Amino acid sequence: MSDIYKTLEPPYYAVIFTSRRTAGDHGYAEMSERMDELAKGQSGYLGIEAAREDLGITVSYWRDLESIRKWHENSEHKLAQIKGFEMWYKSFKVRICRVEKEYGFEG
Amino acid sequence: MSDIYKTLEPPYYAVIFTSRRTAGDHGYAEMSERMDELAKGQSGYLGIEAAREDLGITVSYWRDLESIRKWHENSEHKLAQIKGFEMWYKSFKVRICRVEKEYGFEG
Numbered sequence: 048m049s050d051i052y053k054t055l056e057p058p059y060y061a062v063i064f065t066s067r068r069t070a071g072d073h074g075y076a077e078m079s080e081r082m083d084e085l086a087k088g089q090s091g092y093l094g095i096e097a098a099r100e101d102l103g104i105t106v107s108y109w110r111d112l113e114s115i116r117k118w119h120e121n122s123e124h125k126l127a128q129i130k131g132f133e134m135w136y137k138s139f140k141v142r143i144c145r146v147e148k149e150y151g152f153e154g
Numbered sequence: 155m156s157d158i159y160k161t162l163e164p165p166y167y168a169v170i171f172t173s174r175r176t177a178g179d180h181g182y183a184e185m186s187e188r189m190d191e192l193a194k195g196q197s198g199y200l201g202i203e204a205a206r207e208d209l210g211i212t213v214s215y216w217r218d219l220e221s222i223r224k225w226h227e228n229s230e231h232k233l234a235q236i237k238g239f240e241m242w243y244k245s246f247k248v249r250i251c252r253v254e255k256e257y258g259f260e261g
Contacts, residue, residue: 048175051172065158098205140258151247
């Protein structure tokens with residue numbers, strides 16, 4: 048289960064991954080768990096938040112653009128990206144963002 | 155139902171709102187629908203994406219920081235923000251981000 052990520056002070060970076068799934072699992076759940084685990088071991092990884100209804104939104108947080116670039120180029124992640132095109136996603140969008148300000152509360 | 159937002163060219167802005175709800179509705183569903191409707195009428199509003207499981211993630215997209223500031227200051231929205239503190243959310247975080255790059259595919 049992902050939780051609200053307690054981040055560092057901005058600026059840092061967020062990758063917003065929005066997707067629609069195809070029907071059926073086709074190894075998706077296993078890959079998703081593996082990618083979470085792999086991301087956590089990457090340099091510059093800060094945290095992740097995720098929710099899915101009809102639309103899925105996963106936001107991962109990173110220290111800088113270089114960390115995001117390296118994660119994008121990770122060979123095991125690359126294979127997952129190819130399979131994503133081929134079988135898991137009907138459509139998706141990736142947005143690379145610079146987090147400039149944050150606030151919130153813990154009730 | 156929110157859909158993957160087909161945006162303009164970056165840069166534009168995203169507000170990532172991550173939350174945990176309290177138990178029960180207490181007028182939340184009605185307010186949420188009204189806020190969606192109200193946001194859509196705001197100057198600089200571009201679109202919205204949302205999903206909730208245990209964690210809720212709503213990402214709204216805006217043309218610039220001034221549009222976000224005006225939406226934040228909207229009087230009806232302000233009332234909803236106060237009620238959010240009082241009754242709807244156990245915890246939340248708001249992140250204001252500059253979208254620097256995007257890519258995706260439509261299968």
